[in-house]
Amino acid sequence: MLAWIPFFEPMNSIQSVWYVLLIPMAFGIAVVYKALHEITYATYWRCVLLMTAQIVCGIAAIAFAIGFFVQFVIPHLNSP
Amino acid sequence: MTAVVLGWILPGLGHISIGQTRRGGLIMFGVLFLVCCGVLVGGIDAVDHKHDWLWFIAQIWCGLLVIGIDVLNQLFIVPLPIPQRATLVGLSHANEIGTLFIAMAGLMNFVVLLDVLHATRNNDLERRVLHHSGGDS
Numbered sequence: 001m002l003a004w005i006p007f008f009e010p011m012n013s014i015q016s017v018w019y020v021l022l023i024p025m026a027f028g029i030a031v032v033y034k035a036l037h038e039i040t041y042a043t044y045w046r047c048v049l050l051m052t053a054q055i056v057c058g059i060a061a062i063a064f065a066i067g068f069f070v071q072f073v074i075p076h077l078n079s080p
Numbered sequence: 081m082t083a084v085v086l087g088w089i090l091p092g093l094g095h096i097s098i099g100q101t102r103r104g105g106l107i108m109f110g111v112l113f114l115v116c117c118g119v120l121v122g123g124i125d126a127v128d129h130k131h132d133w134l135w136f137i138a139q140i141w142c143g144l145l146v147i148g149i150d151v152l153n154q155l156f157i158v159p160l161p162i163p164q165r166a167t168l169v170g171l172s173h174a175n176e177i178g179t180l181f182i183a184m185a186g187l188m189n190f191v192v193l194l195d196v197l198h199a200t201r202n203n204d205l206e207r208r209v210l211h212h213s214g215g216d217s
Contacts, residue, residue: 007116010123010170010178018173024117025181031110032188035103036195041205044106 026055083196088143091189099202106205107192114185115142122170122178124153135179141186141193149182 004011014021030051038044087094092108095101118126127149129136139146157168170178 007119008124009168010125010174011121012171012174014121015173018177021121021177025184028110028114029184029188032107032192035106035110041102
């Protein structure tokens with residue numbers, strides 16, 4: 001990590017917590033989307049944070065649903 | 081059409097050129113934030129038109145910045161022998177997430193370019209605030 005050159009070498013140390021990067025990705029998408037769709041600037045950042053939370057919660061819910069399906073439903077279907 | 085070209089050269093510049101300064105600035109911040117995060121996580125190997133050409137189709141919509149990163153990758157990383165390349169190429173999630181960040185930035189900027197085609201001049205965020213509050217400009 002000490003010899004790591006930012007913006008040139010990849011951040012391989014983030015392997016174990018890669019899913020945390022969903023938050024900045026959702027934030028960046030929300031910033032651009034709301035810049036196009038918001039009418040007033042007064043509520044802009046509040047809407048960006050709300051959309052970020054909605055994306056993160058939505059993807060987390062899908063992950064839990066798929067995890068539940070793979071871990072519990074499929075083994076149950078395969079059992080005699 | 082000039083605004084679309086400007087918006088491709090530097091994300092947000094298209095909206096700024098038609099007088100939507102604040103909207104363009106926010107778009108520029110958002111797209112560059114995604115690209116910077118992608119390069120920070122995946123390194124400059126996150127953009128590679130030879131090995132990840134399908135992703136590159138999405139990433140190219142970020143404009144010259146992504147082309148510059150790809151040129152740097154082709155100049156400094158791709159020609160290296162494999163033992164030296166190993167430390168400079170993203171592994172597994174780092175490469176995937178870095179590539180995904182920049183692809184998302186490109187796709188968002190594609191939407192921005194479609195928007196700027198139909199955008200009206202000087203219809204910026206702060207002006208709409210003034211109209212709604214009954215302002216006189």
